[in-house]
Amino acid sequence: MDSLGDRAVPNLPARDLGATSRFYGALGFVEAYRSDECAVLRRGPVQLEFFGFAALDPWSSSFRCTLRLADLDGFCALARAAGVPVGRTGFPRLHLPRVEDWGGRVAHLLDPDGTQLSLVERA
Template sequence: MTDRVTANLPARDFGATAGFCGRLGFAVVYRDDGWMILRRGALELEFCHHPGLDPAQSRFSACLRVDDPDALLDEWRALGLPSDDAAIPRLTGFFRPGTAPRMFALVDPDGSLLRVIDNGD
C-alpha cells in the first residue's frame, strides 16, 4: 500500500451527502453510524457525522489534485450547480490565486470547500 492522506469532512446527513457526491461520481465504499468513505478512482473523501453543522459557517476544506481538471469541471458543470458566491452548494470556474496552480472550487451542501487543483500546472 502507498502512503496517503484522505480528507475528513463533516456531513449533517450521510444519505444526502452520499446522494450529492454520487452525482459527482463518488461511490460509498464504507458507512456506519458515524463514518462514511466515498471514492472516485484515486480520489477519496471521508465524512464524519456532524448533525449540528451550520453550512454557512463551515470552514472545512480539502484539496483534490487531478491530472485533468478541465474534464472534471466540464462533467460537474453539466450537473447545473449554482455558481453565485452565496449559494450552497456551488461550483466556480477556474481561478489562480497569486502564483498558485490553476484550480476551481466546489462547495458541498454542508459548506465544505473542495479545491480542485491542476497537477500539471
C-alpha cells in the same frame, strides 16, 4: 507498507450522510463504506471520508480540502452537469477555474454542508 504507500485522507463533516453520498455520487464518487456514523467515498485514487455532524452550520463551516486533478475542466463540467450552480453564494456552488498569482489553475467547489474543495489542476 501497503501497495498504495503512505497517504492522507480528509475526514469531512456531513449533516446527512445519505445526502452527502448522493451529492458526491453525481460527481463520480462511489460509496465504498457506510455506517450510521461515517461514509467513505472513492473516485479513482481519491478517497473522502465523512463523519456525521447534524448540527453543522454551512455558513460558518471552515472545513476544506484540496483535490489535485488531472482534468480540472472535465471535473467542473461534471459538477455543472450534476446541477451545481456557478455562483458566489449558497450551497452547493462552483467557482470556475482561474489562474492564480502562483501560476496554477484552481477552481472551488462548496458542497451542501459548506465544505470547500479546492480543485487544483495537476501539472
